[in-house]
Amino acid sequence: MSVRTGWTVALIGAFALGCSLGGKGEDGRPSRDGRGDDPVDSEPAETEPPSWTWTPVLINFDELPKQIDVDEHYSEYLTFEVEDGNSMWAWDYASYSRSEPYTVYTTKSAGGAGDESDFVIRFTNPVRAFEFWLLGDQTDGPLAKITVTMEDGSTAEELMVGDGGSSSAERVDLSAYENVVSVEVYEIDDPYTVNFDDFSFEVRGE
Ligand SMILES: [Ca+2]
Ligand SMILES: [Ca+2]
Secondary structure: OOHHHHHHHHHHHHHHHHHHOOOOOOOOOOOOOOOOOOOOOOOOOOOOOOOOEEEEEEEOOOOOOOOOEOOOOOOOOEEEEEOOOOEEEEEEOHHHOOOOOEEEEEEOOOOOOOOOOOEEEEEEEEEEEEEEEEEOOOOEEEEEEEEEEEOOOOEEEEEEEEEOOOOOOEEEEEOOOOOEEEEEEEOOOOOOOOEEEEEEEEEEEO
């Protein structure tokens, strides 16, 4: 190998090294020494993104064979813990359903009077993008309080807001929160019975 050829090989090597290190001049071409115009600021080490997967889930209650207590029926994803000795019951009442036939509300038995009891939605695995829908409301404005609890123990306060039309569905939007482990609904104050339907969220997997 001649001296000249040796330099050519060396320069090509430097060129390739410069490209692989991103060492380029301001005009986008490698600078002579292949290392860029100035010392290149080292990029901050990227944080390894969580390897979690998020699977969308919709619980619309519509596949149920009959009116049942759904407290534990969807325990793969969530359970309901209802105060006053009540349960979350499914009810096939189209006017108060967003997806027919079933909607849910708190009561003691199938078709019973609604008690508007406080309740907690407890997720089996943390979720994000959670929302559900309110119907049956006769209040135009806030009608209940909501506490969202995250996996790290932090909490956020929200309000449930009706529009005073019992057949119109209002979105209860908690989609801003990630890694949600429970949602408490309390101090429900409406003249009649409020119902809920179409619980959707993304459940976290490993
Ligand atoms: Ca439904
Ligand atoms: Ca409404």
